[in-house]
Amino acid sequence: MKSKSTSTFYAYTIEAILFLTYSFFAVNWIAGSTLTAQIAQTFGVDSGASSSFVSNAVTIAKIIGNFMAAYILTKLLPKKSIGLGSLLIFGGSLIAVFAQSYLMFIIGRFIMGFGGAVFVIYFAPVVMHYFTPKQRPTINALNSCAYNFGSIVALLIVGPIIKIFQTWQKSMGFFVCISGVLFILWCVFGEDFELNKSSNSSQESKYSMKDALKEKITWLLPLTYSGVLVLYLTLLQLFPRIEGAAITASTLSALTGIGGIIGTLLAIALAKCYTKRKPVIIISGVVMTASAFLMVKTTTPSIAVVAALVLGTFMFLPMTSLMLIPQELDNMTPSRLTAIMGVFWALAYIIETIIFYLFGVLFDQTGSYSSSIMIAVILSLSFVIGGFFLPETGKDK
Template identity: 75%
Template sequence: MENEKSRAMGRAYVIEGILFFTYAFFAVNWIAGSTLTAEIAKFFGVDSAASSSFVSNAVTIAKIIGNFLAAGILNKLLPKKSIAIGGGLIFVGSLLAVFSNSYLMFILGRFVMGFGGAVFVIYFAPVVIHYFTDEQKPTINALNSVAYNFGAVLALLIVKPVIEIMKTWQKSMGFFTAISGLLFIFWSIFGEDFELNKTGTNEEKINYTISDTLKDKVTWLLPFSYSGVLILYLTLLQLFPRIEGAAITTSKLSALTGIGGIIGTLFAIVLSKNTIRENLSLLFVVLL
């Protein structure tokens, strides 16, 4: 019995690792493309500022569409195929961008990649709910939330050396595309399906509709709470560095944000083990 539990938990951590690094390298690949914007724009003969804006808009639209469609895909195809679609789109979009022969195709590749990332990130939650205990869930959820930030810090360390070795933007982005492809293969091997919407000791299936979701105050509270932070993040990364005479580059801002996110996540993991009263007391001490 203990051996079965150990094997099951080992598989859970393998699956969690594949998901975490797939999304982290999505971030690395995305930041690599942003770092190479000037070279890519020159290759296609377009303005670099316009290039950055078009790609940013493309991924924003992709994320909106992807987030709305993700739940429907999951309910119809179950986790293994759904996660494979997200990871596959990240890989295919990256591949399309690398081998594009026009700027329009490059934007399409980034759109597909962004769509895959938006779909993929939604599937962290059901995996955590299924594989991990109530005591483990806060820690695993916190780690998943920082996957992109981890990728941003990793990008700071490896993107520049890879570009120097590979020389061209196609080979540089192709290197990270290959890693995404490898992680997609790993998921195809180790990923598995499980039933959704089950709860309780008798594993009774519950029916939670979109109407129920819209009536839940948490559905509205969390996005509005997070929107302020996201607006600040996008402003820092997209607008501030373009101001003439800006004191810091986009890459440094991204790295600082990523490091701050990792530190905040570690802090949140510690707080998750405390009671609300203990957390408020600690916050009061910090503020003082």
């Protein structure tokens, strides 16, 4: 199966469509979260309960979507698989906008979350197919901050859009239209490509989810990253709830997003002069945990701001190296990579869900999230520990 085009312009067109689709998934999602009070009032539901239900629905959607991504890719091939993910993001958003009941709204958000979970897995095989090993660090770095980019866009435009359109339906409808345009663009430019051939072998090798579960790397990746995911969500969801926090939740979110952009730029610059993967992961893990500890413990706002910015930077800086490791393994194929990444994200979210349930149990016993936040900081050391066990795929220059 041959691609229609392997030109640089075509490759970057495909990348731009994928990047913007996932970024506006983030924008649409954050817009829905921002408008929770209006949405809850429309359906006569308590806003706290609304947030809880929607959050749980999306977590389930992410796990199911991650596990199914490889199967969908094998059955539908790349163009239809990525198109399906984009369509679900657009369609789920549309259902939520026109929902006549709270249940229908949740179903729409579930479909949207499922589409996002499926879609994000397909970044890896697309990068592997369209870009050279020299280009991949830059593209992986950009993809790792797609959601952060969307968060910053949301921070800038969601407020003004709400003022212009007044109602939550019209405001979210504006972002739905953008997702619809991006879906159409994928239908025009998307194409199928070979899934079962590696770049260094002419032989085809079919690969299933069962095969992925037998690989060491499939388990090492989520065990390495899950601590970081727990810390990230803890700082956004639980840290603002403790008394005496030096910075507000909105400030923390903004600084994490800005840090993510800085970390991405540093990752791109670093890739041009340093090709090893493990040292970047290990050192970033140490700095990240230390800055998280400082941010949580300090009562001085200026120190907390600097620590949060450093935390955001070193939380996203090593993601390029982490994503490159499975891509650079010997005899890697798009289908094998998709299966590994699908299991990776699914297991990471399962671990995060279990830990957050235990945090809830701990809160019931102590009446505070302080202990949970410190546990999350300690768990982020999984990045350091996992870094030692991951294979080194980077080559000496």
